[in-house]
Amino acid sequence: MLKLLVRGKGVSQTGVLIPQPCPHTLPMLLEEVGAVLVPYQLSEEQGWALEPGELHRALTASRGHCRPRALYISNPGIPTGHVQSRKSIEWVIQFAAEERLFLLVNEVYQDCVYGEGMEFMSYKRVLFEMGQQYSEMVELASFHSISNGIMGECGLRAGYMELVNVDPAVMVFAKTLLCTDINAPVTGQIALEIMVNPPRPGDPSHSKYTQEILTNRITLAQNAQRAWEFLIGLPGVSCQPVTGGIFIYPRLSLPPKAVEQARSDGLEADVLYSQSLLDEEGVCVGAGCEQREDKYHIRLCVLTPSATLEKVLACLGSFHLHFLDQFSQHA
Template sequence: MSHVRWLSARSSRLLSSVALRSKGCGILSDSIKTCGIRTMASKVLTLENLNPNIIKLQYAVRGPLVIRAAEIEKELEKGAQKPFKRVIKANIGDAHAMGQSPITFIREVLACVALPELIKTGNFPEDVKKRATELLNGMGGRSAGAYTMSHGVEYIRRQVAAYIERRDGFESRWQDVCLSGGASNAIKNVLQLFCNQVDGKPSGVLIPIPQYPLYSASLAEYGLGQIGYYLDEGQGWALQTEELERALKEAASTHAVRAIVVINPGNPTGQVLTRENIEEIIKFAHKHKLFIFADEVYQDNVYDEGSKFYSFKKVLREMGGAYSSNVELASFMSVSKGYMGECGLRGGWMELVNVGEGVQAQLYKAISAMLCPTSLGQAAVSCVAAPPMEGDPSYKQWLQEKTAVLRSLKERAHMIAKTFNSMEGFTCNPVQGAMYAFPRFELPPKAIEAAKQAKQPPDVFYAFKLLEETGICIVPGSGFGQRDGTYHFRTTILPQPALLQEMLNIFQNFHKKFTQQYK
């Protein structure tokens, strides 16, 4: 008997018992009412009295299409006859789920941290054993099962600070580094600091459109104002300061705009900001006294020959003067992306720059209420921040594996953009970085009318048709935000090359059929 059925049966027996034992309580329903037992019709929590921010919250990446995709998978397992044999989940940046091999050094260190006896008995390289030993020395009871400090193991925070110094060429204080359960938790922790009114107005945050739904969902959850600024699709999803000024000016009457989110490399758009563009954003933030959220989780994922990743911290420091000392910044990194793809380990970090000591103390206090990030996720952060160095036993294999993953992703980035641009009615900007393509496509008027009849946005209608007829799961552009009258979708480049080519071939055939059907 399942837990639900057991609880239901037990509740029924309890209610019957109460009714029989209660003198003068009348029939069962009366006895429930008189004796103070709440019926199913009077739940404490209902949709009417639930936190309205939770109802407002939407997260398209794991929305109705993904739920339906899971149902289809179960139908296929039960032998259902469909025009395809498997579901291809191109909706989410989950590299290992799409066949990417783990990095050996990371997994060997994790194995030894999780089972310390392997340090003595396992056939692992010496640098793996040494790293696992050092990590365990920083954990209570030398066990990954113990709580760590709320902000992470100090040894690992120091490694992250050293990584940032090597990357940027500027000092990084380990005390300003905080480990987290993936970048998402850290981002939400900082967003919570803005849950306040300023001059009688609710706080607002500038976010890019298209954007990663974590931001729109978190802003809705916390009751913060979402102030969208459009990226310029015609200019390769560039970020124009004129558009930032427009968005800020329009929001000023209703919100106290206090922060700006920048995703670089972009998700879902795949663009990589130029250094000049980053300078412009920093100047804009300084001019309007805005806190910068620099979402840099794809910093290893740059494929375009003419593109290069520049961290906001590096550019900020190089600009010097009032910019370097005054602009407040939180930058975020994760082990879920890059060449690692360790989504399930939930490891990440943030670095705080120019944040007031008192504010930082309050942030750390709030984080401590969540106890600590997962210890194995922190161990993975150690492996990313301080990978094997030349001369170490694991270095050659680590470098080969990292290079192979990034080379393959680069090939797939070119493949997917080329294919979409060859399809009638499609335009797709180059995938300069990250793990996604965000093509724009045209829909026939009859398809738009059919979507209206189905009470769905046109791009959602298209995506559901694609899923039901081909098994390919994508995310409609409306889940990320897009200009009115335009239609997009996000797809990952993560399926391994053969599967990606198969997916693109199926996609081409579907689109031809769909266009003909609604011509």
């Protein structure tokens, strides 16, 4: 879709509004196709909420150096783990309609919503329930994949894109473009079929499939709660409650000497932290991506067996205390 949307140079070059923080590969992908990144900040203090005023600010600031044509959303949030409310989704759709923005919605963690009282609602569903004023006007591309979430079949790699309100000629061109660029392996297509058309009651594999999915969901929810409780108990760590997705995204308050050391090495402080954790404990986490200046985070995956998570948390806890001591004011 980006190849279809991105065009122009200078002030006419396509701009794409993207959240901060965001998936770590997104900025690289946009730069590769020649898009201008137009960042908007999610409010960490409000549970990573998307605030209307911030989208307006980002859009206004972008005009004059690019032409904003698309708005990227991830719901549930990556890596923040927040789940948008219906009210929030409706406002985003209204904003896109008013500003004539193409919606690019990443919904790969739609099956991973476990926050109390939380429900995943697709942008397409909300769009169609808002009436013809929006349902026949707003252009939308939504994405899902077997490589993420409960299925977690990272080795198979298959997914799909659904287009809404896109011109038929563009649809034909998009399908042609996809056929030349993407060839999903047969095994991946089989797994994708299972995801969108799971075994039904009476099918030989229904009981086993249902039990495996249920076990994964329970484990994910328990792991997210366990990791959150553990992390907020560490000195210098704060974390918003996670309500969806497979990551937990704690904020680190690191000693000034650690920040100075990172800068002298040409790194962000959370990158230094993550690299040191890998070197010392063999635990691989992601550093924060596209975040506010002097704000540091790590991204920890919790879609893992509970016993494995406990080992990871133990290693992380001992490393964290050692790291703080190593770079304390008295070091």
